Amino acid sequence: MSSPILEVSNLNVRFSTPDGEVHAVKDASFTIGESECLGVVGESGSGKSQMFLATMGILSGNGKASGSVKYRGQELIGATDRQLNKLRGSKITMIFQDPLTCLTPHMTAGAQIVEALQVHTKLPRDEAEKRALEMLELVRIPEAKRRMRQYPHELSGGMRQRVMIAMATACGPDLLIADEPTTALDVTVQAQILEIMRDLKVELKTAIVLISHDMGVIAGVSDRVAVMRRGEIVETGPVDDIFYKPRHDYTKMLLDSMPRLDRPDRDGEARLPPPKSDQTVLEVRDLKVHFPVRGTGFFAKTKPLRAVDGVSFDLREGETLGIVGESGCGKSTLARAVLKLLPKTDGTVVWMTRDLNAISDSDQRRLRKELQIVFQDPLASLDPRRTIGESIAEPLRTLQPGLSRDAVRAKVRATMEQVGLDPAWLNRYPHEFSGGQNQRVGIARAMIVEPKLVICDEAVSALDVSIQSQIVDLILKLQTEFGMSMLFISHDLSVVRQISHRVMVLYLGRIVELADRETIYKDARHPYTKALISAVPVPDPKFERSKTHVKLTGDLPSPLDTRAQLNFLKSKLIDDPDAEQYRPALIEVTPGHYVAEHD
Amino acid sequence: MSVPFSAADTEAAMGDIVQGRSLWDDALRRLMRNRAAVISVVILFVIAVAAVIGPYFLAYDYSFQDYTVVSCAPDWWPDTTVMCNAGGTHWFGTDSIGRDLVARTLYGARVSLAVGLIATLVSLVIGVAYGAIAGYVGGRIDELMMRFVDVLYSIPYIFLVIILMVIFNRNFFLLFVAIGAVEWLTMARIVRGQTLSIKQKEFIEAARAGGVGAFGIITRHIIPNVFGPVVVYVTLTVPASILAESFLSFLGLGIQEPLTSWGVLISDGANQMETAPWMLLFPAAFMTVTLFCFNFIGDGLRDALDPKDR
Numbered sequence: 001m002s003s004p005i006l007e008v009s010n011l012n013v014r015f016s017t018p019d020g021e022v023h024a025v026k027d028a029s030f031t032i033g034e035s036e037c038l039g040v041v042g043e044s045g046s047g048k049s050q051m052f053l054a055t056m057g058i059l060s061g062n063g064k065a066s067g068s069v070k071y072r073g074q075e076l077i078g079a080t081d082r083q084l085n086k087l088r089g090s091k092i093t094m095i096f097q098d099p100l101t102c103l104t105p106h107m108t109a110g111a112q113i114v115e116a117l118q119v120h121t122k123l124p125r126d127e128a129e130k131r132a133l134e135m136l137e138l139v140r141i142p143e144a145k146r147r148m149r150q151y152p153h154e155l156s157g158g159m160r161q162r163v164m165i166a167m168a169t170a171c172g173p174d175l176l177i178a179d180e181p182t183t184a185l186d187v188t189v190q191a192q193i194l195e196i197m198r199d200l201k202v203e204l205k206t207a208i209v210l211i212s213h214d215m216g217v218i219a220g221v222s223d224r225v226a227v228m229r230r231g232e233i234v235e236t237g238p239v240d241d242i243f244y245k246p247r248h249d250y251t252k253m254l255l256d257s258m259p260r261l262d263r264p265d266r267d268g269e270a271r272l273p274p275p276k277s278d279q280t281v282l283e284v285r286d287l288k289v290h291f292p293v294r295g296t297g298f299f300a301k302t303k304p305l306r307a308v309d310g311v312s313f314d315l316r317e318g319e320t321l322g323i324v325g326e327s328g329c330g331k332s333t334l335a336r337a338v339l340k341l342l343p344k345t346d347g348t349v350v351w352m353t354r355d356l357n358a359i360s361d362s363d364q365r366r367l368r369k370e371l372q373i374v375f376q377d378p379l380a381s382l383d384p385r386r387t388i389g390e391s392i393a394e395p396l397r398t399l400q401p402g403l404s405r406d407a408v409r410a411k412v413r414a415t416m417e418q419v420g421l422d423p424a425w426l427n428r429y430p431h432e433f434s435g436g437q438n439q440r441v442g443i444a445r446a447m448i449v450e451p452k453l454v455i456c457d458e459a460v461s462a463l464d465v466s467i468q469s470q471i472v473d474l475i476l477k478l479q480t481e482f483g484m485s486m487l488f489i490s491h492d493l494s495v496v497r498q499i500s501h502r503v504m505v506l507y508l509g510r511i512v513e514l515a516d517r518e519t520i521y522k523d524a525r526h527p528y529t530k531a532l533i534s535a536v537p538v539p540d541p542k543f544e545r546s547k548t549h550v551k552l553t554g555d556l557p558s559p560l561d562t563r564a565q566l567n568f569l570k571s572k573l574i575d576d577p578d579a580e581q582y583r584p585a586l587i588e589v590t591p592g593h594y595v596a597e598h599d
Numbered sequence: 600m601s602v603p604f605s606a607a608d609t610e611a612a613m614g615d616i617v618q619g620r621s622l623w624d625d626a627l628r629r630l631m632r633n634r635a636a637v638i639s640v641v642i643l644f645v646i647a648v649a650a651v652i653g654p655y656f657l658a659y660d661y662s663f664q665d666y667t668v669v670s671c672a673p674d675w676w677p678d679t680t681v682m683c684n685a686g687g688t689h690w691f692g693t694d695s696i697g698r699d700l701v702a703r704t705l706y707g708a709r710v711s712l713a714v715g716l717i718a719t720l721v722s723l724v725i726g727v728a729y730g731a732i733a734g735y736v737g738g739r740i741d742e743l744m745m746r747f748v749d750v751l752y753s754i755p756y757i758f759l760v761i762i763l764m765v766i767f768n769r770n771f772f773l774l775f776v777a778i779g780a781v782e783w784l785t786m787a788r789i790v791r792g793q794t795l796s797i798k799q800k801e802f803i804e805a806a807r808a809g810g811v812g813a814f815g816i817i818t819r820h821i822i823p824n825v826f827g828p829v830v831v832y833v834t835l836t837v838p839a840s841i842l843a844e845s846f847l848s849f850l851g852l853g854i855q856e857p858l859t860s861w862g863v864l865i866s867d868g869a870n871q872m873e874t875a876p877w878m879l880l881f882p883a884a885f886m887t888v889t890l891f892c893f894n895f896i897g898d899g900l901r902d903a904l905d906p907k908d909r
Contacts, residue, residue: 368810395809
């Protein structure tokens with residue numbers, strides 16, 4: 001290896017906070033060579049981002065870095081802002097997780113790239129503009145000329161991240177630091193962005209630091225990997241060694257807890273129990289939820305936003321149906337409509353032979369007792385001013401008002417034990433717990449009334465992988481014990497595979513494919529399902545390198561456009577955004593395997 | 600509403616229960632570290648205690664007139680020409696009809712603090728209930744309720760008070776109503792705004808999924824969570840009410856003789872500012888200190904409740 005671009009030795013980062021000093025990075029040392037990609041992996045709070053913010057000299061005000069960071073022999077720690085500004089944005093650049101907050105809202109995408117170029121290269125304006133256009137084409141933005149004149153809010157998340165990458169690479173940097181660049185994006189878009197990054201490495205000979213919590217993302221792009229835990233780099237090595245011959249226990253644990261698309265059950269962990277019986281408990285027929293959206297202008301027509309547009313499925317007793325799809329496909333809306341938390345526009349939902357349309361108020365209460373939901377954000381779904389004991393007890397106290405205080409308390413303690421929480425904690429508050437513990441509280445709150453159906457709305461998506469696997473195990477254990485049915489909603493196909501008996505793929509409010517969990521991954525028929533599965537990064541570098549991607553170009557279209565649902569059935573398309581379109585029908589290709597019509 | 604797991608419930612059998620730190624505990628801890636706020640609390644406490652029990656220990660009643668000591672400066676006053684050797688008992692001097700200013704200032708404090716607190720309480724109760732309902736129910740009802748607030752806002756409140764006074768005669772009770780009726784408008788707007796943002800949070804949805812009705816959600820989940828900004832606003836409403844009362848009294852629309860308030864005393868004192876400045880000085884100093892204290896407490900509370908926004 002030639003002389004390294006960046007040489008970090010004994011880097012320490014400390015933050016002084018009102019609650020004492022936090023040692024965020026402890027004695028980190030590593031090097032990055034020419035056009036090399038270093039993957040940095042670790043869970044939240046492991047200090048992986050702070051390490052590189054310190055490298056760039058942009059720690060927040062209460063942070064202090066010590067040690068040594070050398071860029072081509074030049075010491076960066078303790079350098080003045082003037083010296084650093086010569087490097088920042090031209091030789092060392094950075095892209096962040098949220099591309100919306102990183103772009104100035106009042107400047108067009110083109111103007112921002114031109115500005116970055118002019119600050120560092122003194123190119124005349126027209127040449128800078130030409131270069132900006134080239135960069136946008138390099139990151140494969142369709143209709144780059146038009147996009148140049150658009151403002152950030154007019155671009156989708158994937159487009160914005162591309163603009164950020166174009167901006168970061170415009171001056172021909174030696175080192176590009178990408179901090180969770182794809183975490184906020186859908187899998188198909190993530191696959192596109194990762195593809196671009198792989199190409200940049202080859203075409204521009206840029207060294208890349210890819211910071212991610214996702215081992216799959218790291219596996220596909222990196223040459224070398226550094227694993228971080230609690231501020232320390234616990235293991236570094238070539239990507240194959242890390243993945244196939246991990247030495248540190250923590251690396252092994254991370255790899256083990258990753259849900260993998262190619263491995264339905266993790267070894268020795270809780271297994272998916274078989275469905276309790278063949279009896280159908282939930283029957284959804286042609287469910288539609290439309291939201292009226294007003295156009296702009298004084299006499300604008302309101303158009304329906306078809307969030308859920310004719311979804312039908314059955315759920316058996318003790319069965320888990322996984323619902324996957326990208327953002328905006330209507331999966332959460334579907335869950336809320338089933339629970340009657342949102343009014344539905346049309347269709348029927350029959351729960352245990354009772355039509356939920358024609359239900360009386362007293363039945364409504366019993367219904368709430370049988371149908372419960374677990375939310376995505378563990379902290380946001382708990383009232384910050386109430387103790388977790390109060391939060392867990394709330395459904396019990398409203399749904400069974402006759403229960404005595406002692407009975408409620410005993411039940412709360414029992415439930416807390418079932419979900420792996422110490423009952424002694426019942427007087428503590430959500431902000432005193434970690435995300436995983438709070439999610440257990442959320443699960444306890446749903447389970448305390450012994451529901452027959454639990455809807456998990458992205459219940460594990462906000463958690464770190466090691467915590468995620470624990471929560472998945474807990475959910476499986478509870479299902480084995482109580483035999484409840486579940487709707488498990490997630491954008492993460494690997495988790496869904498572990499936890500569901502059958503999987504339903506939604507695209508813009510409609511089912512595109514529905515099959516049992518083996519079939520859908522091994523014998524996907526619909527092009528969208530295929531693209532979705534191929535886009536999921538697998539923590540297996542050799543597999544990732546050899547894998548051929550089924551590509552979807554561009555972003556998810558707007559659900560307001562009635563043409564969008566026919567993206568895979570162009571032959572029946574009427575090219576008018578307002579026209580009533582043909583609805584692709586579901587066809588049963590083999591028993592229990594339904595696929596929407598497609599070309 | 601009963602809280603099932605209060606500290607009082609934890610019997611010996613459950614001695615192992617860990618008591619958590621609530622967000623209020625945290626806020627209190629941060630407030631205690633704010634020196635200005637803590638000093639303000641102490642000063643306010645002293646003024647309040649003096650106002651409540653002070654008058655019982657004084658030699659003079661607030662309405663007792665001693666014509667031998669009209670417009671007398673305190674004994675320690677530097678300008679000896681205006682002193683009339685009252686005998687060392689009129690520490691703040693006397694007013695133009697020979698009443699003791701210590702007694703009147705303390706009595707004025709009672710009235711001013713009472714107006715401030717009661718008017719704020721009125722605005723708190725109406726404003727929080729109104730704002731929370733408008734915000735939670737939303738839609739057309741919210742629209743109607745808030746337009747009603749806008750209409751009330753547009754009525755100049757001095758006219759409102761003058762009209763009320765003319766119709767119902769001057770009356771101590773009316774003062775609370777008049778001031779409270781003005782202050783609750785802002786409170787309702789603040790609470791509605793907060794409610795709108797809290798309504799979007801997942802824990803509200805979780806409560807609905809748990810079968811909790813609208814009343815339970817508003818009282819158990821929304822109001823406790825809007826209380827942070829509300830408490831801050833309350834500490835700013837109290838001085839605003841005191842000021843409003845002073846202003847009305849200054850115009851002659853407030854408290855009637857021989858009752859008094861800081862506003863009345865300041866108004867009287869201002870008339871004789873050149874010949875007898877002590878008549879203005881003492882009530883004005885008390886009021887200024889009180890207002891400062893409330894504002895410091897308000898600032899301290901805001902920092903304590905919202906450490907991120909500092």
